[in-house]
Amino acid sequence: MPISTSFKSRLFPVLENICDHFGTPFHIYDEQGIRETCADLKRAFAGIDEFRQYYAVKALPNPSILKIMQDEGFGFDCSSTTELMLSRQLGAKGADIMFTSNNTSQEEFLLAEQEGGCILNLDDISLVDKVPSMPELICFRYNPGTRRTGNDIIGNPTEAKYGVSHDQIIDAYRQAMARGATRFGLHTMLASNELNYSYMVQTAEMLLELVEDISAELGITFEFINIGGGLGIPYRPDQDKFDLDGMGREITTVFQDFKNKNGYMPALCMESGRFMTGPHGVLVVRAINRKDIYHTYIGVDTCMSALMRPALYGAYHHIDVLGKDESCEMETVDVVGSLCENNDKFAIQRKLPAIQDGDILIIHDTGAHGHAMGFNYNGKLRPKELMLTVKGTAELIRREERPEDYFATLDFTTDSLSL
Known part of the structure; x- marks a missing residue:
């Protein structure tokens, strides 16, 4: 589907003047459209006790875009030290940043600890012993292997370099607890540009079931689950838009069922990039x-x-x-x-x-x-x-x-x- 009628109606009449002034080529972004999508996302998950979107900085790492996300109450999903630095230049720190790197060096971990730290989302069980100082709050990226199929872009989870395997996940939290972690989150990322919202609902269900298993084994509760990004956009004119409202309704029901059964509701986190901008x-x-x-x-x-x-x-x-x-x-x-x-x-x-x-x-x-x-x-x-x-x-x-x-x-x- 082409850009919105609203964006087109505001841009095209003045585009020749913009080209004459700035010269081509250029990317141009629509602040109004971005803010409207931010509002849509928050409204879709208003029924969940706590919801937080972490904008995937990799999608569009421009401070002007990140400032819009910050204005809308969103945090930042970072996967490199330069993305950390870019987010911190805007004043983000601590729970404002979800740092999910892979094959992470000691230098990167040390930078992650600085300036108020961040939520550390570890990609591998071996990293537990490599973190210089185990934070109070720790999260792991889960790879379900054969228990789940990725979408067409992400592919088969068993062939992905990302995440802690199903057989390792409980021991990963046990090892983190031994190093001093007392607060916990759980993350996965299995889709990219997915237009079927049911896939994201199933991802939330999978993580909440895993939370129950880990909690029963280790006697811990989880502050949040992060279902990742991957919400798709219709690039082709004949594709339908992603049903954000449908996704919001069904995930909210899943979370409410979890609360009724377990007595609490973890926060829901997401890290959409493409869908937002x-x-x-x-x-x-x-x-x-x-x-x-x-x-x-x-x-x-x-x-x-x-x-x-x-x-x-x-x-x-x-x-x-x-x-x-x-x-x-x-x-x-x-x-x-x-x-x-x-x-x-x-x-x-x-x-x-x-x-x-x-x-x-x-x-x-x-x-x-x-x-x-x-x-x-x-x-x-x-x-x-x-x-x-x-x-x-x-x-x-x-x-x-x-x-x-x-x-x-x-x-x-x-x-x-x-x-």
Whole structure:
């Protein structure tokens, strides 16, 4: 499904002016749409005693976006030290941060302990003895193995490098208790871009059943379960939206049943990224070349370094041509960039209005895993990021990369080791 009608109605009439002022290419994000999705998420889980969303920083690690999440009462899901640093620059600390790394070094653990700490979510039972100082509150990432199937993107849990196995999970908490942990959470992440909300309901059920098993064995209670992220968005026009309200109703019932049986209700945590910002961003480019050989190729002024999902996953991103629609002459084209790789394509054999040099193309749903997954192969530089604000302004929230950024790591003090 393309971006919302609301976003389109506010952006498209002013987009040519934005392009003239800032120049293309750029990602632009919709503050209003992001805040509306935040409100929808909170409303869906209002019936649970305590709910907290941790925005997956990896999806769109821009301080302006993270500040919106903070304003809405959300925390941050971090998986690296730089994501920790970015979150802490906004004042996040302690329970505001869920730190879920894997193959974590001692240096990373030490940084996690600093500046008020964070909720430490351990990915492996072997890490219990590697944590420099066991925090009071500890969480483990659970991998159910053959007890559960992952969705198409995540794949089979038995082949995933993530998480503590079912046979290890009770002993993981036992070992953490021996090192001083007294408060507990439980986490899993089994889906990515999942449009069937029942999968998430089943995940909540699975974790709550596991909580009961661990509690019976060790005599502990759990402060929260974290069902991870993975809520999907409809990239294609013929896909239905994720049924957030249906998910909220059914998970709330599951939690209420747990409370009736066990006398308490743990908090529900989630760590959605794509669902929160994905549909609220677009990549805006200009057509700069037309090539007619075996296919017709429309060359644009950026490449897959600005959006690699189509090349990496074969992912579909809807494309509009500003000022043109299906009532215009149509043609079948490949929309491509300038990278020296043949998979540098935003669309393959896509039917679009006839495109001329200078036309503005809008590539939809780039508000997550777009700019964030960029790279510098071929010396390509990532584009700027803008925000369409609720005040009705277009604001620069990250400048474009420049050659001096690319060469910055070549400015170093000479060092050598005689061997």
